[in-house]
Amino acid sequence: MLWSSGCSLFLVSSKVGHWRLPIAVKCRIGNLEETELALLDTGAEWSVIGGETAKILEDELNFPTESFTMSTRLGRISGSLYRIIIRLLAEENFGYDLTVESSVFVSREWEGPIVLGYRGFLERIRFALDPGVAPGEQIFYFGLAE
């Protein structure tokens, strides 16, 4: 695709812990070296990080907004917005990674998976999902919106 700068496979209906993720994509959060499998959710207002990932990221979390509450599929949770780098990972020989200075809702109360939502993240990147014609051929394309 002309606008796409990189792509990777995405997983469909993948089980991560207690949760089944309809669409899961690979990313890196902040300066963490490990790769995360995150729920891509265009219907989510914010990207969300909680649980042990939030604990590991603690040293990188600065300048929080005031705490506020947000409605989620698991009920209302409170937390704050932080500015965090999220990197979408392209597979080798399939373009380049895309780094996004994002706004993420971090909540110790969130027990669900990492969510990549619209505000503060998807709103400034182009992306497309190609379902492919056979299992294992699903491709997540991404690129700069500018």
Next chain:
Amino acid sequence: MTVLLKEAFDKVSKLPETLQDEIAKEILAELETEAPGEKISEHVKKLVENGQIEDARDVLSTIQPGISSALDNWQRALSIPKAKLDKSSEGENVKDDALWLRDNSEKYKGKWIALKNGVLLGAHNSRVELRCSLIQTGKLSGSMFFRIDD
């Protein structure tokens, strides 16, 4: 802030009604001096909670930075995300990891596991502990963590 509000209320309630509006305005202005930006910050929080993000951004766009740390943090958090291309690609093939999970998850119920290219790097009840052990063995980079349902 609560004490100040109570004082303001007491002052205003003792005055004739015709003067109350005028005095109330003056007291609010004093409160604003005592806690600059607090009301705006509270307003922005309400907008964000209601999902009115563009409205919150509009309000913040008229505010000079440095009035209060709370407002500065809202401005930072609600600013438009910035994306840039890296001239590298660090994604591993997730297909191999998915195959491993399909075939081996049963043995690791309730645990965190770390995989890379379909190879198990470690397993532990705690992600934090698993991460520490991978740092010690130099295997953390590029690994992918999964929590297996129990």
